[in-house]
Amino acid sequence: MHTDVIAAARTWLAEDPDPETRAELSALIDAEDVTELTARFAGTLQFGTAGLRGELGAGPMRMNRAVVVRAAAGLAAYLRKQGHDGGLVVVGYDARHKSYDFARDTAAVMTGAGLRAAVLPRPLPTPVLAFAIRHLGAVAGVEVTASHNPPRDNGYKVYLGDGSQIVPPADAEIAAEIDAVGSLHDVPRPEAGWDVLDDAVLDAYLARTDAVLAPGSPRTARTVYTPMHGVGRDTLLAAFARAGFPEPVLVAEQADPDPDFPTVAFPNPEEPGAMDLAFATARATAPDLVVANDPDADRCAVAVPDGTDWRMLRGDEVGALLAAHLVRRGARGTFAESIVSSSLLARIAERAGLPHTETLTGFKWIARAEGLRYGYEEALGYCVDPDGVRDKDGITAALLVTELASVLKAEGRTLLDLLDDLAVAHGLHATDQLSVRVEDLTVIADAMRRLRTRPPAALGGLPVVRSEDLAHGTDGLPPTDGLRYALDGARVIVRPSGTEPKLKCYLEVVVPVGDRDGLPAARATAADRLAAIKRDLSAAAGL
Numbered sequence: 001m002h003t004d005v006i007a008a009a010r011t012w013l014a015e016d017p018d019p020e021t022r023a024e025l026s027a028l029i030d031a032e033d034v035t036e037l038t039a040r041f042a043g044t045l046q047f048g049t050a051g052l053r054g055e056l057g058a059g060p061m062r063m064n065r066a067v068v069v070r071a072a073a074g075l076a077a078y079l080r081k082q083g084h085d086g087g088l089v090v091v092g093y094d095a096r097h098k099s100y101d102f103a104r105d106t107a108a109v110m111t112g113a114g115l116r117a118a119v120l121p122r123p124l125p126t127p128v129l130a131f132a133i134r135h136l137g138a139v140a141g142v143e144v145t146a147s148h149n150p151p152r153d154n155g156y157k158v159y160l161g162d163g164s165q166i167v168p169p170a171d172a173e174i175a176a177e178i179d180a181v182g183s184l185h186d187v188p189r190p191e192a193g194w195d196v197l198d199d200a201v202l203d204a205y206l207a208r209t210d211a212v213l214a215p216g217s218p219r220t221a222r223t224v225y226t227p228m229h230g231v232g233r234d235t236l237l238a239a240f241a242r243a244g245f246p247e248p249v250l251v252a253e254q255a256d257p258d259p260d261f262p263t264v265a266f267p268n269p270e271e272p273g274a275m276d277l278a279f280a281t282a283r284a285t286a287p288d289l290v291v292a293n294d295p296d297a298d299r300c301a302v303a304v305p306d307g308t309d310w311r312m313l314r315g316d317e318v319g320a321l322l323a324a325h326l327v328r329r330g331a332r333g334t335f336a337e338s339i340v341s342s343s344l345l346a347r348i349a350e351r352a353g354l355p356h357t358e359t360l361t362g363f364k365w366i367a368r369a370e371g372l373r374y375g376y377e378e379a380l381g382y383c384v385d386p387d388g389v390r391d392k393d394g395i396t397a398a399l400l401v402t403e404l405a406s407v408l409k410a411e412g413r414t415l416l417d418l419l420d421d422l423a424v425a426h427g428l429h430a431t432d433q434l435s436v437r438v439e440d441l442t443v444i445a446d447a448m449r450r451l452r453t454r455p456p457a458a459l460g461g462l463p464v465v466r467s468e469d470l471a472h473g474t475d476g477l478p479p480t481d482g483l484r485y486a487l488d489g490a491r492v493i494v495r496p497s498g499t500e501p502k503l504k505c506y507l508e509v510v511v512p513v514g515d516r517d518g519l520p521a522a523r524a525t526a527a528d529r530l531a532a533i534k535r536d537l538s539a540a541a542g543l
Helices: 002-015 019-030 034-040 065-081 099-112 126-136 170-179 200-212 233-243 276-285 315-328 344-352 394-410 415-426 442-453 516-541
Strands: 052-055 088-093 116-119 140-144 153-160 223-226 289-293 300-306 309-312 334-338 356-359 372-377 381-383 428-437 462-469 483-487 490-496 502-511
Touching (some): 002 034, 019 034, 052 065, 065 088, 065 099, 065 140, 065 153, 065 170, 088 099, 099 140, 099 153, 126 153, 126 200, 200 233, 223 233, 223 276, 223 394, 233 394, 276 289, 276 300, 276 309, 300 315, 300 415, 315 344, 315 372, 315 381, 315 394, 315 415, 315 428, 344 356, 344 415, 381 394, 394 415, 415 428, 428 442, 442 483, 442 490, 442 502, 442 516
Parallel strands (some): 088 116, 088 140, 223 289, 334 356
Antiparallel strands (some): 140 153, 289 300, 300 309, 372 381, 428 502, 462 483, 483 490, 490 502
16 A cells, blocks of 8 residues: 555656645655555545535645646536537636636646637636626636635636536536546647636626616615635725725725635634624724625625624525515516525515525526526525626625615615514524534534434424435435425524535524514524524434
């Protein structure tokens, strides 16, 4: 085994195009660090529906230029088999370590394979890439990003010509082509021949952002904004300026792109502590709301004044607020959400006489809903302009929520007042999440196996009235690794994360509310029920 892994590492080293990872791997070989080499050569990073994502470093189990060249070559072979010889592939990238190198390598491989490649002019938000695919009539797009993962990670996200992320069977077909790539020495990578786009594509995206707002709507809400050390700042500021909103106050410590994300443990607005600097800026400047993007700006977080301090709204709360706003503006079309998001969207759509649909988790599914007008996912993802961007878009979502705050401000009301209205109209829909980050992935597999073999009969004192194993497929949904429990007045879904080493459990309770006076009691009831369900679910899963 010792000699096998050293031999595999030497073979890899001979093909590695990157001096940095070659030096790293040489040092491991020279030190005969079998433990570390075994970790890196135990298999290959698996190409799935999120493309690739992993830790930077040398070897097939890490993200590096050799892995990216192989992935690009597999994607190119797939596109040619689909009859797209000579077709355009657009490549975007964020400001993470190695993102530009991976983008350039992708453009070179596409050019060498007889496709045309165009690279965005600089690190830009993922939604700009998703927009560019449709705008330029491309056959595919690649975004080099690890979204809100830790600084040591990077990733490779693939879109097809409809501007949506890949879904089965395309992911497996591309993965098979990647596996079939032989020596990297045989993958042509010319030094030139692709286009670097100018700002025309960004200008076209920004021109589309105007379309998400109602002509003549109030534009008075004042915001504090953090791009979380990512690439959202310049695009969001330009969109806000075009719309005529007051210029957002930037969170200075997080305003510049920085691949090390020095002020946060995880660059995800949902993670504890990530919004502390934004709240400090808000306390000093007293805006109407706080808006945050994740590092590639496809997600949008919102916080509001609540009494004497600031409160992050849950993704489900923002999802319902945007839906209510679009309904009030007369939007027509399908309202879509993933199965882990709040059932409140269905109530809002039903009362408005609009079609509603549930999909599997991820915008790759939401974006494909028939007749889509609006889609959202509880993990801070919102698609408010599906004709422009068939994916979540943190820039246009920020515009729309700021317009809503402005409309309410003109009426002497706030986002929290509208949430109260929705609770009175449809019942209080309270959501929470039990999210367990693991070092050892077997913990997740064990928890899922335990729940499958001994499903709970009750959670939080509420009987389980229906239990579904989503691995078998259900309600017209394709199979996925997940479990869904319908309780009397509550719902629980358990699934492994597709992008991080986490087990995620999504909880929702619905408490009827007679009038606004009943809201405090309903909130207390909901909080107690959620806590009890969380406790019992933890025990049932052995967490």
